[in-house]
Amino acid sequence: MNLLDIRNLSIKLLSAQTPILAVDRVSLTMKEGEVRGLVGESGSGKSLLAQAIVGVLDDKWQVDADRFHWRGIDLMRLSIDERKAIISKDVAMIFQEPMACLDPTTTIGEQLEEAVADDQLTGYFWQKKQQRTLAAANLLHKVGIKHHEVCIKSYPHQLTEALCQRVMIAMALARRPLLLIADEPTAAMESTNQGQIFRLLASLNQLKNMSILLISHDLENVTHWTNTITVMYSGQFVEAGTTQHIFNQPYHPYTRALVDSSPKANMQIPKKSRLMTLPGSIPILQHLPIGCRLGPRCPKAQKACVEAPKVKNYHGHQVSCHYSLKGSY
Amino acid sequence: MLLFTLRRFNLFLFTMVLLTILSFSLSFLFPGEQITNISGKINASPESIELIALHYGKHESILSQYWIYLNHLFKGDWGLSMTSQLPILDEIYNHLPATIELTISALFIAMIVGIPIGFIAAINHRKKSDDLILSFAMIGYSIPIFWLGLLAILIFSIQLGWLPSAGQISLLYEIKQITGIQFIDILLSDSPYKWQAFQDASSHILLPSCVVALAPATIFIRLARTSMLNVLETHYIKAAMAKGLTFRQIIYRHAIRNAMVNVIRDVGLQFANLVTLAMVTEVIFSWPGIGRWLIESIYQRDYTAIQGGLLALSCFIFLVHIFTDFVYATLNPLAREKNRGSR
Amino acid sequence: MARDNIYQEEEFPSPLVQLWFYFRQSPVVKVGFGCFIFLCLLAIFSPFISPYSPIENHLDSILLPPAWDDNGDVSYLLGTDNLGRDMLSRLIQGTSLTFGLSFIVVIISLVIGVVIGSLAALTKGMKSSFLNHFLDVILSIPSLLMAIVIVAILGPGLSNTLWAIVIVLIPQFIHITRNAVEEEFNKDYVLASRLDGANSLRILYYSIFPNIVEKLISQATLAQSAAILDIATLGFLGLGAPIPMPEWGAMLANGIDLFYIAPWTVYLPGLAILFSVVATNLVGEGMRHALKARKEN
Numbered sequence: 001m002n003l004l005d006i007r008n009l010s011i012k013l014l015s016a017q018t019p020i021l022a023v024d025r026v027s028l029t030m031k032e033g034e035v036r037g038l039v040g041e042s043g044s045g046k047s048l049l050a051q052a053i054v055g056v057l058d059d060k061w062q063v064d065a066d067r068f069h070w071r072g073i074d075l076m077r078l079s080i081d082e083r084k085a086i087i088s089k090d091v092a093m094i095f096q097e098p099m100a101c102l103d104p105t106t107t108i109g110e111q112l113e114e115a116v117a118d119d120q121l122t123g124y125f126w127q128k129k130q131q132r133t134l135a136a137a138n139l140l141h142k143v144g145i146k147h148h149e150v151c152i153k154s155y156p157h158q159l160t161e162a163l164c165q166r167v168m169i170a171m172a173l174a175r176r177p178l179l180l181i182a183d184e185p186t187a188a189m190e191s192t193n194q195g196q197i198f199r200l201l202a203s204l205n206q207l208k209n210m211s212i213l214l215i216s217h218d219l220e221n222v223t224h225w226t227n228t229i230t231v232m233y234s235g236q237f238v239e240a241g242t243t244q245h246i247f248n249q250p251y252h253p254y255t256r257a258l259v260d261s262s263p264k265a266n267m268q269i270p271k272k273s274r275l276m277t278l279p280g281s282i283p284i285l286q287h288l289p290i291g292c293r294l295g296p297r298c299p300k301a302q303k304a305c306v307e308a309p310k311v312k313n314y315h316g317h318q319v320s321c322h323y324s325l326k327g328s329y
Numbered sequence: 330m331l332l333f334t335l336r337r338f339n340l341f342l343f344t345m346v347l348l349t350i351l352s353f354s355l356s357f358l359f360p361g362e363q364i365t366n367i368s369g370k371i372n373a374s375p376e377s378i379e380l381i382a383l384h385y386g387k388h389e390s391i392l393s394q395y396w397i398y399l400n401h402l403f404k405g406d407w408g409l410s411m412t413s414q415l416p417i418l419d420e421i422y423n424h425l426p427a428t429i430e431l432t433i434s435a436l437f438i439a440m441i442v443g444i445p446i447g448f449i450a451a452i453n454h455r456k457k458s459d460d461l462i463l464s465f466a467m468i469g470y471s472i473p474i475f476w477l478g479l480l481a482i483l484i485f486s487i488q489l490g491w492l493p494s495a496g497q498i499s500l501l502y503e504i505k506q507i508t509g510i511q512f513i514d515i516l517l518s519d520s521p522y523k524w525q526a527f528q529d530a531s532s533h534i535l536l537p538s539c540v541v542a543l544a545p546a547t548i549f550i551r552l553a554r555t556s557m558l559n560v561l562e563t564h565y566i567k568a569a570m571a572k573g574l575t576f577r578q579i580i581y582r583h584a585i586r587n588a589m590v591n592v593i594r595d596v597g598l599q600f601a602n603l604v605t606l607a608m609v610t611e612v613i614f615s616w617p618g619i620g621r622w623l624i625e626s627i628y629q630r631d632y633t634a635i636q637g638g639l640l641a642l643s644c645f646i647f648l649v650h651i652f653t654d655f656v657y658a659t660l661n662p663l664a665r666e667k668n669r670g671s672r
Numbered sequence: 673m674a675r676d677n678i679y680q681e682e683e684f685p686s687p688l689v690q691l692w693f694y695f696r697q698s699p700v701v702k703v704g705f706g707c708f709i710f711l712c713l714l715a716i717f718s719p720f721i722s723p724y725s726p727i728e729n730h731l732d733s734i735l736l737p738p739a740w741d742d743n744g745d746v747s748y749l750l751g752t753d754n755l756g757r758d759m760l761s762r763l764i765q766g767t768s769l770t771f772g773l774s775f776i777v778v779i780i781s782l783v784i785g786v787v788i789g790s791l792a793a794l795t796k797g798m799k800s801s802f803l804n805h806f807l808d809v810i811l812s813i814p815s816l817l818m819a820i821v822i823v824a825i826l827g828p829g830l831s832n833t834l835w836a837i838v839i840v841l842i843p844q845f846i847h848i849t850r851n852a853v854e855e856e857f858n859k860d861y862v863l864a865s866r867l868d869g870a871n872s873l874r875i876l877y878y879s880i881f882p883n884i885v886e887k888l889i890s891q892a893t894l895a896q897s898a899a900i901l902d903i904a905t906l907g908f909l910g911l912g913a914p915i916p917m918p919e920w921g922a923m924l925a926n927g928i929d930l931f932y933i934a935p936w937t938v939y940l941p942g943l944a945i946l947f948s949v950v951a952t953n954l955v956g957e958g959m960r961h962a963l964k965a966r967k968e969n
Contacts, residue, residue, distance in 0.1 A: 054571045084573075088571075095567070101564045101565050102565055102568070104565070104661075105586050105590060105661055115573075155663075358825045467954070467957065471897065471950045472949075473945045473949070475905060475921075476924060476946070479931070479938060479942075483931065602814070602815070623817065624909055627911065635821060639817060639821060643817075647809075647812050
């Protein structure tokens with residue numbers, strides 16, 4: 001059974017004069033214990049999608065979906081409060097800029113303690129305070145912070161970015177979630193720290209069988225840590241499949257361009273030649289092309305591309321393109 | 330925190346030096362003889378003027394004159410009031426406590442009323458109640474204070490007869506002045522009518538302090554609203570939502586505290602404004618405070634009184650300012666440590 | 673969105689046009705702006721449109737209530753005061769005193785404050801820290817007390833109170849200019865311009881002022897509402913405009929003794945002050961709102 005099954009989710013921005021379709025009919029499925037990468041350039045709507053899943057978008061945004069199932073439960077039929085209860089119990093999210101995501105006037109300890117859900121505590125109310133403190137310390141140990149005494153007393157600005165991100169992960173673990181959504185957890189971090197955070201996430205996935213949705217703009221980096229990848233472009237679904245497929249045999253011209261744009265050690269290219277890039281730049285939200293939004297930049301584009309392509313499924317490798325590169329392999 | 334305290338203390342010293350320089354130079358700027366202005370002795374014979382001039386070091390350099398002036402201030406010799414010929418310090422001691430009482434109670438009313446309303450407006454952002462509160466706030470800080478005072482007297486004292494319109498306490502009660510703050514004095518006194526006196530004093534202070542509080546309260550509404558709106562847009566509120574806290578928990582545990590921090594920072598600045606309002610209100614409500622005394626002094630060209638009053642009132646305001654700074658620092662861990670840097 | 677322009681070129685309106693666009697959005701602000709313009713016109717043309725002279729006594733019609741009252745007279749639309757002076761004419765002429773003068777006062781202190789403030793922003797170290805503390809001290813003295821001290825030095829009278837209010841307002845402008853200029857100076861576009869070899873004055877004039885002018889204008893509207901209230905307060909306390917002058921605050925003070933017999937002599941000037949301050953604040957509020965909206969988009 002799929003953990004998360006989303007079909008044709010759209011997100012509209014209502015505050016402008018004409019509503020803007022920021023995310024256009026994107027589908028996403030997650031299995032238990034899976035690490036899925038969600039890749040796209042900045043502004044491709046991947047963060048929006050994640051926030052829509054967790055339900056923290058404010059009322060400027062309108063979210064619709066054809067299907068939104070969580071472990072077989074149809075969340076669309078539930079009331080907002082019930083949906084929130086389920087999601088907040090099983091899904092946790094960590095954000096980019098961890099420092100800004102911690103309350104600056106409250107100590108780390110207090111913030112960790114309030115993340116511990118009441119039903120995890122046993123005993124009478126006077127014991128709960130102590131249990132919470134214990135739970136907070138345990139959580140810090142789990143994310144590899146040994147000196148929890150110091151950490152618990154500190155304020156967020158006294159810690160480094162990487163430590164804050166660990167604290168954020170600890171908080172996310174407090175509810176023992178089945179799915180962790182990591183929204184560019186290592187943006188603005190040094191690469192040694194990046195590695196640490198990714199390794200921590202990978203070990204959590206293996207030890208606790210926790211699914212992870214890893215959002216990133218860096219396809220190459222993500223391939224080291226994920227089983228499957230979903231690619232988005234400008235709010236549209238592009239391609240989804242196993243990491244090997246996506247990286248070695250991309251079917252979509254956009255994914256092809258993404259893969260080709262990064263240099264590889266064994267690449268056979270003439271000296272001083274340019275790396276492959278797509279012409280033009282990402283369209284701004286106010287002037288999105290109709291049909292396939294890659295259209296104006298796509299080397300394969302033809303007349304049919306003014307209509308949005310349907311998603312085609314080749315043995316679990318989904319692609320949304322009229323002229324997929326399947327035949328070329 | 331120690332560094333923070335030292336810095337504030339430093340600032341306080343600097344302010345005192347500046348204020349005394351200002352008040353010292355005023356004695357030159359005011360019309361009339363400088364020696365008369367600084368000592369307050371009018372109608373003195375030429376010989377005694379010569380004596381006073383000697384006393385104040387008139388024949389020495391301007392720096393040592395200032396030094397002598399400072400010495401006088403520290404010894405408690407602030408000169409004589411030109412109209413009553415009483416020592417200025419006594420006059421200030423008689424009048425300042427009433428002003429402290431009025432302004433502090435008004436500040437509390439303004440904060441207790443204004444800040445929660447501002448928070449409510451922010452939480453109901455872009456709804457009817459938000460607009461309603463905002464327009465109320467707009468009118469509140471546009472009303473001229475003297476007009477508001479007059480209307481309040483007309484409605485509550487004369488037409489409805491609920492509250493007295495003038496003075497600090499009914500003359501029937503004889504309360505000995507100990508600290509100068511009326512309420513504490515009443516509680517300290519052994520009069521058999523203690524509680525009646527207390528009630529009377531509270532009914533006297535209610536109307537003027539509400540009048541003073543209206544404009545600052547509306548400013549606090551706006552400050553609290555903007556600050557809350559900013560806080561609600563931050564990432565940590567979003568993260569707290571993703572953590573599964575309810576809206577109520579988020580507001581009480583995170584939002585209010587962070588929003589308060591920004592409001593408290595501005596309370597000190599608003600206090601100077603509040604004292605201005607209190608001065609006018611004292612005139613209208615015949616409140617025996619320092620504001621009324623100062624305004625009367627200017628009618629009577631009592632320059633010594635203006636100097637002394639300026640010094641005392643600004644000191645008081647600055648102390649409140651520093652106090653709010655401390656509250657701000659205890660609430661905000663960032664402020665305590667930022668002072669290591671240059672800004 | 674249907675457009676007849678089929679080309680891709682976008683037209684980007686200038687910052688001021690954008691500001692005006694957002695400013696017009698709110699109907700309340702538009703009304704406030706209309707009132708503000710109305711008051712400005714009234715202040716300029718007051719001698720020509722007021723029906724009577726503001727100091728002329730009509731001894732045969734003393735303390736007439738406004739025309740809608742049973743005892744009112746339509747030739748004195750808003751009634752008369754205890755010396756038989758026409759309230760409407762006094763209110764109209766008062767516009768140029770209370771509202772018009774506050775405008776001038778704000779402009780003078782704006783110019784002085786901006787010059788000192790931008791010079792202060794260019795200085796660094798000891799001098800700058802001294803100035804900072806000095807401003808803190810000045811700002812912590814209540815404006816009315818400061819005005820009283822200055823009036824005590826200069827002596828009472830309308831022009832002296834105006835200078836007092838100018839001096840009271842200057843520190844605010846210094847403060848805001850200094851902060852705004854320093855904030856802009858830390859931005860990268862200024863650094864780029866400095867790397868091109870521009871000197872500080874050139875940066876100040878070409879790069880920074882266009883970016884902070886709106887902030888200054890919005891502070892100016894705040895200052896103006898404060899100035900109106902200050903002029904009226906000083907007038908009310910009898911330190912400002914001398915008695916026969918139809919300054920709103922002084923008119924109100926004049927009416928206090930007649931509060932019970934002729935309440936309109938107190939209501940009307942108060943309403944006039946309230947009206948002008950609300951109009952000014954609405955313009956300022958609209959300006960700040962438009963600034964914020966422009967920044968967000």
